[in-house]
Amino acid sequence: MLDFLVDGFGRRISYVRLSVTDRCDFRCRYCMGEEMTFLPSEQLLSFGEIETLVDLLVGRGVTKLRLTGGEPLVRRGILDLVARLGRRIGRGLEELTLTTNGSQLAGAAERLFASGVRRVNVSLDSLDAGKFAHITRRGRLDRVLAGIAAAKAAGLRVKINMVALKGLNEDAIEPMLRWCAGEGFDLTLIETMPLGEVEEERTAHYLPLDRVKEELETRYRLVPSLARSGGPARYFDIAELGVRLGLITPISDNFCAGCNRIRVTATGTVYGCLGHDQKVELRGLLRTGDVGGAEAALDMLIAGKPQRHRFDIAAATPAVERHMSVTGG
Numbered sequence: 002m003l004d005f006l007v008d009g010f011g012r013r014i015s016y017v018r019l020s021v022t023d024r025c026d027f028r029c030r031y032c033m034g035e036e037m038t039f040l041p042s043e044q045l046l047s048f049g050e051i052e053t054l055v056d057l058l059v060g061r062g063v064t065k066l067r068l069t070g071g072e073p074l075v076r077r078g079i080l081d082l083v084a085r086l087g088r089r090i091g092r093g094l095e096e097l098t099l100t101t102n103g104s105q106l107a108g109a110a111e112r113l114f115a116s117g118v119r120r121v122n123v124s125l126d127s128l129d130a131g132k133f134a135h136i137t138r139r140g141r142l143d144r145v146l147a148g149i150a151a152a153k154a155a156g157l158r159v160k161i162n163m164v165a166l167k168g169l170n171e172d173a174i175e176p177m178l179r180w181c182a183g184e185g186f187d188l189t190l191i192e193t194m195p196l197g198e199v200e201e202e203r204t205a206h207y208l209p210l211d212r213v214k215e216e217l218e219t220r221y222r223l224v225p226s227l228a229r230s231g232g233p234a235r236y237f238d239i240a241e242l243g244v245r246l247g248l249i250t251p252i253s254d255n256f257c258a259g260c261n262r263i264r265v266t267a268t269g270t271v272y273g274c275l276g277h278d279q280k281v282e283l284r285g286l287l288r289t290g291d292v293g294g295a296e297a298a299l300d301m302l303i304a305g306k307p308q309r310h311r312f313d314i315a316a317a318t319p320a321v322e323r324h325m326s327v328t329g330g
């Protein structure tokens with residue numbers, strides 16, 4: 002019988018999002034500043050340290066692991082790590098997935114599948130090359146679309162994540178929905194969250210998804226779906242298009258009651274909540290081989306996991322100082 006990780010509100014932690022790097026080849030406006038300083042690589046958990054941590058987590062009932070970043074596919078040797086972690090699938094770990102901006106996916110898709118990955122989330126905020134370049138500051142739409150096509154061809158299920166941004170891509174939501182329907186992808190829309198300082202005023206681009214939903218409901222029937230990922234999304238089936246739409250609404254509709262996750266940064270800091278500073282540092286313990294100490298620290302974190310985030314989009318300062326690329330989106 003596994004000794005599960007259960008927090009003070011009775012929530013069992015079965016899902017871990019693990020950032021493998023804070024670096025990224027894009028500079029999405031809502032996520033990063035134009036000029037970012039990234040960590041020296043010796044501060045990152047080594048692959049061996051990541052494996053030790055994953056074994057610890059799986060031993061305590063974590064069944065789902067999502068690699069993220071920054072951009073996970075820019076970390077050197079990442080496909081070797083995926084292959085190594087993939088060996089745990091079916092031995093406690095049920096699912097290994099990845100969230101990516103897609104820029105390097107074309108060259109990675111087949112190896113991801115061969116390592117046991119079956120689903121990827123790809124962030125895509127516009128299908129218009131100019132708007133895409135504007136939002137990501139450095140992204141090339143054609144490369145991302147090639148990456149998505151390669152993922153599909155390799156047999157990976159693709160879910161598209163799109164941050165809904167007033168004035169930047171609100172008119173792109175319906176075209177994206179139709180494109181996803183045609184490709185057989187699910188689409189999840191995300192509200193912008195106040196994480197880290199960015200140059201642009203975030204409130205200016207905050208688009209409440211309830212408004213988007215109302216808009217869509219004038220043309221389509223959105224049937225609430227029973228599907229839940231244990232995550233924050235609410236899902237709707239749109240029969241007219243044959244597509245499933247997820248809405249992640251941290252601001253307009255708090256979702257914390259069912260939270261089953263924790264987040265690990267690339268340097269081995271574990272956060273109980275995306276919107277709080279409650280954390281433990283595991284790198285030192287992992288580096289000295291003190292797995293028992295790491296487990297005790299993890300238990301302490303879980304015991305004190307905050308009940309809910311307190312994001313306020315209109316607040317003068319971000320809810321937490323770290324960017325999404327640091328905590329791992």
Ligand code: SAM
Nearest residue numbers: 032070071072100101102124162193194325330
């Ligand atoms: N680079 C990868 C990507 O873009 O998919 C993985 C990391 S990224 C931080 C993970 C997700 O977080 C992306 O879907 C991105 O759009 C989202 N994200 C980043 N900053 C955000 C913010 N401030 N509010 C809401 N979503 C954000």
Ligand code: SF4
Nearest residue numbers: 025027029032071102
């Ligand atoms: Fe990079 Fe992802 Fe952040 Fe965009 S959202 S800057 S792709 S980490």
